Amino acid sequence: MATGRGRLVQHHCRGLRELRWPLGGGGAAPGRAGFRKDPSLKGAAGRNALQQYARWEKDCEKPPTNCSVSLDRMPPEILLKIFAYLDAATLLCTGCVNRRFYHLANDKISGLGWVIILKEKSGKEHILKHVDLSINNASAAAVWYGKHWPRLAALSGLDLCGAMPVFMHWPKTPSKNGPRWHSLIAKYNLSDLTGSTMIGCDGLIRIFCLNPGLLVGLWKREEELAFVTANLHFHHLVERSTLGSATVPYEPPPHSPLLDDTPEYGLHDYQLHVDMHSSGISYLSGTFRSLCTKKGYIENGYVKLVVISFKNNTEHIPLIGKLGLFWRTDVFDGYIKSCSILDVTLLDAYGKPFWCFSSPVCMRSPRSSDSPNFLGQTFNVNYMDAEGKVCMELVWIEETEEYFIVSLVLYLSVAKVNHWFGTKY
Template sequence: MERMPSEILLKIFSYLDAVTLLCAGCVNRRFYHLANDNFIWFRIYTTAFSPKRCNWKVNSAEKTAVSMKSLSVEDKEAGYWKKEFITKQRASVKAALAQVLQPVNPDTGLPVKTKEALSFSFPRISGLCWVIILKAKNGQEYVMEHTDLSVHDSSVTIMWYGKNWPQIAMLSALDLCGVTPVFMDRSKTPSKNGPYKLPPHTPLLDDHPEYGLHGYQLHVDMHSGGISYLCGTFRNLFTKKGSIENGYVKLVVIRFKNNTEHLPLIGKVGLSWRTDVFDGCIKSCSIMDVTLLDEYGKPFWCFSSPVCMRSSGPSDGPNFLGQTYCVDYVDLEGKVHVELVWIKETEEYFIVSLVLYLRTAKINQWFGTAY
């Protein structure tokens, strides 16, 4: 093919679709310049984005406009219509995804159709995926695409495993990137995306002086892989002003003394893992997703983290007979404390207490006032 005249190669390239043409341009310098041909890309552009007329007849004015536009193709620099096509294609993909993600779940403050949006661009179909870029000390890079994922109400769990990972000792850096497709087909030209950031928040004054926090809503999910052990929403949470302990405001969600609020964990709790060869389960561990919305439905505190149930001794209360466990999580914005009891007769855990501790510094920043 190297000996073929450019005219013949251009004729061959004119039969290629956009993705194949981009791949052909990566073969060598000559193919790159030929694959940038404006006439080929102008045809691809107009075919993809011109209004589709099934039964309409094109009038003479429209024919003249198309002819004039075709004549101007030569005046553009090489690759102009390729860039125009890619820009328009990316905009159309983003617009399609934005339309899917418009409805918001009132429980989580997140898009209702997150799972559908991921399926809309599932990696085996169009290329949306997460990759880990491992950088070796000698400058070599290893790009590892995710192997599996599971979607939950307020999080996506992504898994990587394989036999071809480089040795840890030779690595100097690790980058985690979200990759989105340019073309909605089986081939992909990825572009990196940064991490998701919550929208900016404007502090609001609290107009209910008798309460501290009021009208808050918690959505909590404990899961592992595709299995959910607990998924629930708690509304109208509040705390009286002055309920501050060591720089935290206490928000009680499930009360130990109120049996009607206690909830069971469904299934055998464990954090599942697998590789190409082995699989297993880490007992008493899971992923906890917490989304706390303020009185206006805005995300106040969100996290997704592995947690572990730790034994805290036998139950000393009259209502429960069994071993007690606790789950704790702490970050810069708050703490979560969960108490559970193992009911031996039914072989299940019951959550008998769930308390959030929110840092006063976080609350002051949120409202723009001193709490």
């Protein structure tokens, strides 16, 4: 079902389709002189066409309060931002409006792609286009691999950018070799990559995670780049990929603090959607509603939000299969156990995205555990950034050969909560 914004745009699209010049195939309407010169428009047909044109012209002269008249004149960047809110069914309707909307709605965001810029210590740069792309429930994963990587020891950093064609000529598709507008999404330091925390390995590669959401694979034998994967959450993805510059990332509009009408209850009516997946295989996809926490429930600068309680076994849920992360290059492919991609989308009581991310994670055996031993072997999956932490505890059930999530807790930064509501916890 379309969202509120989706229904609004769908209504506008219906209006545009009805206002299209019926004889023009979606293009601009001809002038009055065009009718007089057209030999096919004579007699009653000509009079009817002139009457339809007069009604169309009268509608266009109305004040621009009717968005359906001006929507088609918007630049493609704005239309792409609007289309990003639509579901598949609404996009299908949008593509029926005219030829321009058809291409915008059906050509994978009209030429949008992603590049990484590998920067050498000498100042030399290597710009590489993504070679593979997978779409998940809440994120996209862009992948780079090849045989001609620069040497890792010579690299100092990596820039992740969205790439849009500078020139768009409808209905023609953008040129693959034309100039591209780069929108910086994130910068990463590669000067000490092997010194950072490794999250997994197999017989051929080791993988490292760099926040936000970058997965880097190194060949074990040569200690050189094997692949790079950027995990991109859908929240503000179109804006981040198109509206920044090559040196400055997109900045969302300043946040206006929301009214906390029941501060005595703390956080309440939050909703969490969480996915764990790899290469199209879903290990977990769940939505948790009516999440809340009491006022003053703070630990070390974090507000604690319990999603799955260890003490309530009716909340415990299984994973589908065994966690593992699939990787591929142009030479080899493989599978790394106990790793996956974690997508988190946390909505506040107003349904607004409060905290969103997509990142590689790994499952590890804890050094010590408070869980009773009779449940089975326990594992932890943890994630942390500037806005919060995710702590997940799993138990391996030998009899059924499956993992159960027995605890899931979010820790939200008090600074983030105060900024969001304009309060002081």
